[in-house]
Amino acid sequence: MSAEIIDGKMVAELLYKRVKEDVQQWCKKGNRRPFLQVILVGDEPASIIYTGTKTKACQQVGIETDTMVLQDTISENELTEIIHSCNTNYDIDGILVQMPLPSHLSKYSVIEAIDHRKDVDGFHPMNVGRLSLDQPCFKSCTPAGVMELLKYYSIPVKSKHAVVVGASTIVGSPMAVMLSRENSTGKATTTICHKYTRDLTAHTIGADILIVAAGQPNLIKAEMVKQGVVIIDVGINRIADETHEKGYRLVGDVDFESVRIKASWITPVPGGVGPMTVAMLMKNTLLAAKKSVYPK
Numbered sequence: 001m002s003a004e005i006i007d008g009k010m011v012a013e014l015l016y017k018r019v020k021e022d023v024q025q026w027c028k029k030g031n032r033r034p035f036l037q038v039i040l041v042g043d044e045p046a047s048i049i050y051t052g053t054k055t056k057a058c059q060q061v062g063i064e065t066d067t068m069v070l071q072d073t074i075s076e077n078e079l080t081e082i083i084h085s086c087n088t089n090y091d092i093d094g095i096l097v098q099m100p101l102p103s104h105l106s107k108y109s110v111i112e113a114i115d116h117r118k119d120v121d122g123f124h125p126m127n128v129g130r131l132s133l134d135q136p137c138f139k140s141c142t143p144a145g146v147m148e149l150l151k152y153y154s155i156p157v158k159s160k161h162a163v164v165v166g167a168s169t170i171v172g173s174p175m176a177v178m179l180s181r182e183n184s185t186g187k188a189t190t191t192i193c194h195k196y197t198r199d200l201t202a203h204t205i206g207a208d209i210l211i212v213a214a215g216q217p218n219l220i221k222a223e224m225v226k227q228g229v230v231i232i233d234v235g236i237n238r239i240a241d242e243t244h245e246k247g248y249r250l251v252g253d254v255d256f257e258s259v260r261i262k263a264s265w266i267t268p269v270p271g272g273v274g275p276m277t278v279a280m281l282m283k284n285t286l287l288a289a290k291k292s293v294y295p296k
């Protein structure tokens with residue numbers, strides 16, 4: 001047996017199409033185009049690539065965007081001043097500060113400076129708190145994208161044992177919250193594992209749904225999972241490979257070739273969860289423009 005492939009690229013394209021149509025409808029009614037302000041501090045190559053991908057996605061769906069590039073020597077005060085001016089600028093709907101930030105800046109202070117109604121990343125404590133309470137909010141894009149994939153492929157979540165490997169504030173923690181809430185998409189019994197977990201296999205072997213966001217290539221091997229498991233691989237790791245044009249290739253946190261034989265469903269890397277993250281960002285930005293994310 002070999003797992004069915006969860007095609008995140010295809011599902012993301014469907015989402016783009018839907019957002020693009022919604023943006024057109026929104027503008028036809030006389031509203032201006034949604035606007036996403038991206039703030040990039042420093043010149044880390046991976047962050048430049050990620051923000052470039054977000055810009056392209058905006059262009060694809062008809063969302064206006066601008067990337068403000070700031071020196072990595074900027075002070076926290078200067079950065080929060082800039083964020084405050086974006087908060088009060090009515091032409092800006094969504095604000096995204098690309099992570100990671102240089103080490104002298106506190107990501108928590110910077111995120112808190114963003115108006116939570118413009119926090120399209122879903123990182124602000126107000127959105128994190130509302131997510132925990134199962135209240136309408138901006139949801140962190142990667143775990144929201146995973147939930148969208150499970151829904152698209154009609155993979156049952158209710159009463160399943162979901163195991164999340166990785167407890168980051170961006171992915172693992174909100175992922176576990178989304179899976180465990182008592183709502184129409186949740187209700188899973190959820191375990192979170194992390195770098196302090198003593199016997200990882202003891203947990204992963206019982207998983208009906210295994211979500212891996214540890215940032216460790218080939219962490220999950222076939223002997224660590226049970227037959228029929230659903231595998232969601234959030235990892236994106238660069239592995240040196242001279243046979244590839246770029247000198248590297250991308251792999252996830254799961255040993256795809258061995259695990260796919262036991263799994264019922266599996267996401268590939270690339271082309272699995274990755275494209276969904278940016279698609280969810282587009283959806284959140286449109287929601288921010290419509291200001292419909294919170295009840296009136």
Ligand code: GUN
Pocket residue numbers: 096097098099100121141142170277
């Ligand atoms: N860095 C890595 N992933 C993300 C993300 O989803 N949002 C932001 N702002 N920074 C990131």
